[in-house]
Structure formats: C-alpha cells, structure tokens
Amino acid sequence: MADASMSIGLSGILAAQTALTVSGENITNSTTPGYARRQVQLSENAPTGPEANTETGVNANTIVRNRDMYLEGQVQSYNAGLSSATTLSQYLNQIQSLLQEPSSTSGGISTQLDAFFNDWQALAADPTDSTTRSTLLDAAQQLAQSLQDLQNGLLSVQSSVDQNLSGSITQVNQLTAELAQNNQLTSNATSNGSAPLSLEDQRDALMGQLAQLVGASNTSPQQSTATVQVAGATLVSGSTSLTLNAPASPGGPVTAGDGNQAGPVSITGGTIGALLQLSQTTIPGYMQQLNAFTQGLISMVNEQHAEGISENGPSTSVTATNSVSNATAMLAEAGLSATPTQGQLTINLVDNATGAQTPVTISVNPSSESLNDLATAINGAGAGNLTAAVSDGALSISAASGYSFDFAANQGTNILASLGINPFFQGTNASNIQLAAALVNNPAGIAAGQSADSGDGSNATAISNLETAASAAFGGNSLAGYWQTTVSGIGSDAENATETQTTAQNMVDTVTTQEQAISGVSLDEEAANILQYQQVYTDCAHYMATVGQLSQTLLSYISGVA
Amino acid sequence: MRITEQMRGALLVQGLDQATTTLNTLNQELSTGMKVNQPSDDPVATGAIMRTNTYIADLNEDVSVINAAQSVSQAASASMDNSTSILSDVQTAATAAANGTNSAAQLQALGTQVNQDLESLVQDANTQFEGSYVFSGTKTDTAPIAVTRDAQGNIQNITYQGSDTQVTYPVSQGRSSPASVTAQAAYMNVLNAVKQLRDDLNNTQGLSSQAQDTALQNDLGAITTAQSSFTTQTAEVGSYQSLLASLSTQMQTSLTNAQATLSSYQDVNTAQISVQLQSAQTAYQALVSSGASQMQQPDLFSYLT
Secondary structure, three states: OOHHHHHHHHHHHHHHHHHHHHHHHHHOOOEEEEEEEEEEEEOOOOOOOOOOOOOOOOOEEEEEEEEOOOHHHHHHHHHHHHHHHHHHHHHHHHHHHHHHHOOOOOOOHHHHHHHHHHHHHHHHHHOHHHHHHHHHHHHHHHHHHHHHHHHHHHHHHHHHHHHHHHHHHHHHHHHEEEEEEHHHHHHHHOOOOOOOOHHHHHHHHHHHHHHHHOOOOEEOOOOOOOEEEEEOOOEOOEEEEOOOOOOOOOOOOOEEEEEHOOOOOOOOHHHHHHHHHHHHHHHHHHHHHHHHHHHHHHHHHHHHHHOOOOOOEEOOEEEEEOOOOOOOOHHHHHEEEEEEEOEEEEEEEEEEEOOOEEEEEEEOOOOOEEHHHHHHHHHHHOOOOOEEEOOEEEEEEOOOEEEEEEEEEEOOHHHHHHHHHOOOOOOOOOOOOOOHHOOOOOOHEEEOOOOOOOOHHHHHHHHOOOOOEEHHHHHOOOOOHHHHHHHHHHHHHHHHHHHHHHHHHHHHHHHHHHHHHHOOOHHHHHHHHHHHHHHHHHHHHHHHHHHHHHHHHHHEEEEEEE | OOOOOOHHHHHHHHHHHHHHHHHHHHHHHHOOOEEOOOHHOOHHHHHHHHHHHHHHHHHHHHHHHHHHHHHHHHHHHHHHHHHHHHHHHHHHHHHHHOOOOOHHHHHHHHHHHHHHHHHHHHHHHHHHHOOEEOOOOOOOOOOOOOEEEOOEEEOOEEEEOOOHHHHHHHHEEEEEEOOOOOOHHHHHHHHHHHHHHHHHHHOOOOHHHHHHHHHHHHHHHHHHHHHHHHHHHHHHHHHHHHHEEEEEEHHHHHHHHHHHHHHHHHOOOOHHHHHHHHHHHHHHHHHHHHHHHHHHHOOOHOOOO
C-alpha cells in the first residue's frame, strides 16, 4: 500500500517535471521560426492488480506539437505568392525608373522625341540657319543615345534577374538536400518508436523556404516525412532529392535531373517563378516594344529624309549604308533588316546646265528582283546618264558628268530606307541606332527641302509631322502614341505587381495570425502552466512526505507493542 | 482565440509599415509637387501627361514658328508700304506728265525723279530679313529682282530670278501658311510700268511730242493698273499677317488650356496633401506610443516570485 502510494506520488512529480521542461522549451523557443508550441498530454496510468483496481498515478510520456498542417500549407502557399509578387514588383519598379517618364523635366524618351521633331519644325521654318541644323543633329544624337541607354538598362536588369535566378536555384538545391536528409532522420527516429518533434519543426521551416522560392507544396502533410512536387517534378521524396539546373542560356527553361536525363520544369510560383516570368516574357517583351519603336523611328525618318535634298543640292553619287548578304538573292530574302516593299522608285535626273529634270522610274519587286537586278534596271532606265553598281552588297548610284539626281517625293516603295540611301539614322534597333555617319558634324547634309531652293523646308515639315501621324507600323497609333502606350503598359504592370504584393501581404498576415493562434507560444499561458505544475510538484512532494510519515507511525506502533 | 506576444508584435510592425509607407508617399508628393512621379503611380494619367507634354511642346514650337513667320511678314509688309508711297509719287508724276502741257525739260526733270523711284522700288523688292530675301519665294538666297544697266548706269532690263513657289511656314501639325508674296506677282508689273514711264519721260525712243503724249497717257493707265494689282498683293500679305496673329492668339489660348490640363493630371493639391500629411503623422505618433506602451506591458511572469 505504501509502495503504491509512493509510486503514485512519484509519477505526479515526474509528470510535473516533464511539464515544466516543456514550458521551458516553449518559452525559450517562443521566437524561433518554424517552432510549434509543445503540449504535455497527461493520462492516467493503467490500473494494475488482479482485479485491475490498483491505481498507479499519472503518465506524461506524450508530448505533442500544436500544428495545423492544413493552415501550414496555406501559410506556405500565400508566402509563395507574396515572394513572387515582391520579386516582380521590385524589378518592375527598377525598370520603370529607367524610363524617366512621364514628367517633361525628367528627361525621358518622350521629351527627347518632342525636342527632336520640334527641331525639324524649326528647321522647316528656317532651313538655312546653321544653328537650327546643329541643334537638330544634337537632339538626334541625344535621342539615339537615350534609346541605346534604355536598351542597355533593360539588359542589365535582365542579367541581374538571371544572376538572382541561378542563386535561387542553388538555394533550392541546398534546401531539397536538407529536406531529404531530414526525411531520412525522421524515418529512422519513428522506426525506433520516438517522436522526432524538432525534426518536424525543421521540416516545416525548410518547406516554408522552399515554398517561397519555387511555390512548392508538401503533398504528404499528414505524414512526418515531406514529399515536394513542383510543376509535375518530384523534388523530394523520402531520402532522395532531385537537382534543379539554372537555364543554360538567358531566357531558357529550368531543368530538373542530372545530365542527359534533365527535363524542363515550368516553375510558375515563388521567387523563381517570378524571375522566370521576368527573364522569359516580361523583359524580352519590353525590349521588343523598345525595338519596334526604334525601328519605326528609323524607317519613318529615313524614308522621308531620303526624298529630300541637302544644302549641297542634288547628289552626284550615293552609296547605300545597308548591304545585302547576297546580291543575287531576291531582295525580300537578302538579309535586309527592313524588307523593301513593292512599288515604283522615281529618281529625278537633273541636267546641271539647263536645270531640266527628267524622272527615271524603276519598278521594285522584292520577291522577284535581286539587288543586282535593281542595279541593272537603274542602268537601263538611266540611259547612260545614271549608273548603278553593287559592291560588297551595297548599291551605289552615280550620275554622268554634267548631271546630278535626287529622289522624288512620295516614293511608292521604302527601298531607299531599306537600303539606307541618304539616311538620317543608321542602325536597325535600339542597341545600335545612331546618327548617320554622313551627317556627323555635317549639318549641311540634312535634307530639309524637296527642291534645291534654300528656303524650301518642305521635307523638314514632312518629317516634323511624323511624330503624331498615325502609322500602319503601329497599328494606326503614332510614334509618340506608341511610346505613351508602352510606358503606360509598363507602369500598369508595375502598379499591378505592387497591388498584388499588398494583397498577398494581407493574406499572409491573416493566415499567419491564424497559425500563431494555434502554434504560437503565449508567455502568459506558460507562466500559468508553470504555476500550476509547481503547485502539482509541491503537493505531490507533500503527499509522499505524508505517506512516508504514515509508514513511520505504523512502524513505531508495531515496535511499541513488541 | 489565443493571442500570443508574437502576434501583438507582428501586428505593431504591420501597422508601422503601413504608416511609414503612407508618410513616404505623401512626403514625395509634397516635395516634388507631383502626384504622378512614376508611371505606376497612375498608368492612365501617365499616358495623358505624356500626350499633353507632347502637345505643349508642339504648341510652343508652333508659336515660335508663327513668330518667325510674323517677322518675315512684317518685313515684307514694311517694304510694300514704302513701295506703295513711292508708287503714289510715281502716279502723281505720271498724272502731271500726261496732261500734255509740259516742256521737254520739265518731262526730263520728272524722268529723273521717276528713275530714282524705280531704283527705290527695286531696292524694296530685294528686301532681306536676317539674310534671306523675302520676295524670292523658296530661293531665299537669291535676290528676286536682277537688273541690267546701260552705259549711264540706268536700269535697262528687269528679270525675276526667284522661285514661283512661296515659302510656307509649318504653323501647326498639317497646316502651313505663307508669310510673304513673290516679287514676280507683286513687283514685276510695277517695275516694268515705272521703267516704261521713265523711258517715255526721257523720250529715249525719240518720239514726236504728240506720240510722247500718247505714250505718257498709256503709261498713266499702266501705272494705275499696276498700282491696283500691287494693292491686291499688299492686301494678301496683310491677310497672312492677320491669319498669323489670330493663330498666335489661338495657340496661346490652347497652351494655357493644355497647361491647366497637365496640371490637373500631375500636380498635387498642396493644401490637401499638407493636411493629409499632418493627419498621417498624428496617426503614426499615436501608433508608436501605444505600441511602445503595449510592448512594455508586464506579463504574468512579472508577478511570479
């Protein structure tokens, strides 16, 4: 009887000690990420004795983690959304700050475009003024430089995205390896019959980080080992993990697996999903818009400029600045960056002595004519006064002695701009646009008029009208309008990303609060528990002392009778 | 629901984040004076601001082109006014000469006067403004009127060597206006008529006095006709001037309106922002002080001994 009572008292003391240990663990880990509040589950010890009526005290062997795995999955998935939105918003804000729009004082492309085209208008009003001409060339060079700077800025954001991407993939591989190891340790522990609570905490922390990086989820939340799947690929299963490989070239796909067995995985979630979206779609899309704008600017200005006459009067010879890769290939397939259109090319042949003009008309058909054919056609129509030749893939046209020539207004084909004859800009896109070499430090070379008259600014007027004129190249939008649409589009993308980020943050805050309500450590609660178990401990000790005293009393009575 | 210390802390951090973001945005708007500092602030307004900026830049350029055209027009008009008064002198001389009562010496004296007028008229026709000839069409670097002179230095032959195409100024998108007329239209008839009068006054062809009288009467008619066509051309320049003046006024009005539009898109209402900033600051301070006292609140452990 006394033995049984002593062991009941002892079980209470041990249970109180365990409970105090758990409280200590909870208090010290109250701010540890991934830690879930522990709770002692007390149970009555099974009764013993032949009739199972001997009480044996309390049992505190079971300690549980308070974690709702369904909520944990939600926390992870909202965190994945948040880190994806944060990454997008961060880079899109970087990109939009490159634009320096919309204020007219911040020096963006739109302001420079306005200045450039208004300089043409000023030139039209005063074609002989050399200051106006130089100002125009400066504005053109600045515009070309800004377009190149913007392109380089986008490239540098792209390369920062790609670096971030390969860094994040390395991190994922470390995490999946750790998780696989954690699974191994967990199954070892469970097969030994112990509950690996701290390994489960670590698993949840690792899962949390993985979710933020790739948007992965644990597909076996009810088991103590984690299984991780991303876009159909199993990254972690049991003690094995699959390696992710960064794209072989920028904009390429992420692959999973080793060597030849690596297959593409289309990750859309988490930081990596956002980085891939930026690298594969968003930034290339912006660059494509920038290039379309630049190409439109180059071809529109060049087409019109070719039809004008410089201050030096009609030409005696011109050489194309764009060469074809093959002079015998059809013009449409000869490697010109802007394919020529079919139509009539009209050259005005001027007899210098009389000033008489003769139009020489050549039909251009890019699908049935090579550059050599075009040269032959010019030679035929020019009747000896106009000769054309092709050298190194570049067409040159020259007039016989006593003659000069210019190109008529309103050509029916863009062959002049396509070949780069009398160009204003040279280059083909935003990475290489610049002022035509022939115009550098040569303001007189600007073709302001369509006649040789000094006061003729008609060609400059025509060019100045290009900025806001509707163009088929931009689907009916104008050059300025296309740029405005592009900038608004980028702004709208950045705004959406920021809004998504705010929403995601709110969702994360909400589910994290819910999870904390279950898994978080409350210091007040622990203090109450400590008080309570201290009391149990003290009372058990008193109880054992009392039982001990009872035995003593009985013994003294027995010895007294004897 | 269980509330843990962690949750209280996280809530305070969230609140502080939101409050500082608001403060930051308001501060930026107040310091730049603009509510759209980057495209994402308002993508729709961004497009509108850029469009309006382009429109304003265009209008400013239009105004400066109109000013240039007006200067040329004024130079042309001043020369033509001068020519008009010379022509009325010439007409007086022609009328005096045509009444048939003048002696040869008197006619000679009139001839000398008319010759001087002819020289002045040629000078007017070859007026330059900032180095460019205003009456030679698009050939602004060529004097419109070329003359040949006889042994005595008197004008013999008058030719127009400018262009028949008028210089036009791109006063706005898709719209051009001339500022002057060509000497071909304005001066050639006048100069030839005046030269003929001078020749007949000097009787260079040695006509009989009766034939000379007839010739002088014909000259008077020619001068009157030329004068009337010159007046038409003067009126033409006058109409360009009034067109340019009204365009200029119109552009200024458009410019004022466009600037108001731009301001409505991009400028902040400073008073409103200041008030908002003040209330945001108050909210922030309240949050900080209540947060601090909450975090310092004693928990149950404080009472355990």
